[in-house]
Amino acid sequence: QSALTQPPSASGSPGQSVTISCTGTTNDIGGYSYVSWYQQHPGKAPKLIIYEVNKRPSGVPDRFSGSKSGITASLTVSGLQSEDEADYYCNSYGGINTLVFGGGTKLTVL
Amino acid sequence: QVQLQESGPGLVKPSDTLSLTCTVSGYSISSDYRWGWIRQPPGKGLEWIGSMDDTGSIYYNPSLKSRVTMSADTSKNQFSLRLNSVTAADTATYFCARVRGFCGGGRCYWYYFDSWGQGTLVTVSS
Numbered sequence: 001q002s003a004l005t006q007p008p009s010a011s012g013s014p015g016q017s018v019t020i021s022c023t024g025t026t027n028d029i030g031g032y033s034y035v036s037w038y039q040q041h042p043g044k045a046p047k048l049i050i051y052e053v054n055k056r057p058s059g060v061p062d063r064f065s066g067s068k069s070g071i072t073a074s075l076t077v078s079g080l081q082s083e084d085e086a087d088y089y090c091n092s093y094g095g096i097n098t099l100v101f102g103g104g105t106k107l108t109v110l
Numbered sequence: 111q112v113q114l115q116e117s118g119p120g121l122v123k124p125s126d127t128l129s130l131t132c133t134v135s136g137y138s139i140s141s142d143y144r145w146g147w148i149r150q151p152p153g154k155g156l157e158w159i160g161s162m163d164d165t166g167s168i169y170y171n172p173s174l175k176s177r178v179t180m181s182a183d184t185s186k187n188q189f190s191l192r193l194n195s196v197t198a199a200d201t202a203t204y205f206c207a208r209v210r211g212f213c214g215g216g217r218c219y220w221y222y223f224d225s226w227g228q229g230t231l232v233t234v235s236s
Contacts, residue, residue: 003155036222038156045205045226046148046156052221089156091222097169099146099158099220 004029004090004102011108012080020105022073022090028100030071034093037066037075040104041086050075077107085109112137114206114227122200122234128193132206132227133186140164140184144209146223147180147191149202157202161220162189163213196234203229 005023012018022029022037029035035053038046048057050066053073063078073092077084087104094100118130132145139145146161160170160180168180174193182189193200207223 032219034219034221038223045228046223047226048222048224051210051224057224091156091158093220097218097220098171099161101148101156101158104155 002100004092004100006088006090006102006105008103009106009108011110012077013110014080014082016080017076017078018080018107019074019076020088020090020107022075022092022102024071024073024092024100026071027095028071028092029068029073031095032093033068035066035068035073036091037064037073038089038091039084039086040089046089080109082109112208112225114208114225116204116206116227116230118230118232120231120233122196122232123236124197124234125195128191128196128200128232128234130191130204130206130230130232131188132190133188134208135187137208138184139182139187139189144211144213144218144220145182145189146207146209146220148205148207148223148226149200150205150229151199151202159191159193159204161209161211161218163211163218165213167213167216167218169218198234201232201234203231205229 037050090102147159210221
């Protein structure tokens with residue numbers, strides 16, 4: 001069971017769109033539609049923003065969207081706002097009763 | 111709404127056992143959700159430790175399985191984590207969380223964590 005692969009950093013200016021990738025294998029992302037994304041501000045607990053690839057919990061702005069193609073999942077943040085600056089983590093069912101996280105991506109709003 | 115709160119010692123000596131409890135309010139842990147633990151070393155990413163379903167079946171990260179024990183006390187609406195033979199590498203913020211998933215036939219499909227505790231920092235040091 002290896003961690004999912006995310007870019008360590010991403011950035012964009014206010015109002016722009018940014019996409020963060022999350023690459024796994026056929027045993028996790030590629031095999032199931034159980035990909036979720038979490039936003040974490042410094043010193044805070046992670047917050048669920050996307051589940052089951054592309055669903056948003058109540059209260060999460062529609063600026064956040066998710067998708068998946070093959071073994072890679074993606075999180076897109078549209079209309080970047082300063083409060084979107086945070087760490088973002090992907091997560092997937094890893095097969096055989098396990099879960100696996102990505103290494104995290106630090107999103108900077110320029 | 112559900113709330114989770116971790117509690118336990120903030121400092122543990124090397125080779126000792128780390129013990130944490132998660133107290134859940136606003137929801138019964140005996141209901142149809144599942145529960146789990148996640149940790150985050152300082153400045154690093156998240157690592158799944160393990161999850162339990164409502165039948166008492168527990169599933170662990172294979173990399174930690176030999177040292178981890180999870181349990182639940184439904185009378186107190188709490189669940190617990192024990193990690194033995196700790197080293198400095200176990201220094202981390204430990205989160206408890208509610209997890210959505212489907213379990214059946216001896217297998218669980220974990221979907222996502224929808225509610226988290228605030229986390230508690232545990233330092234392993236002599």
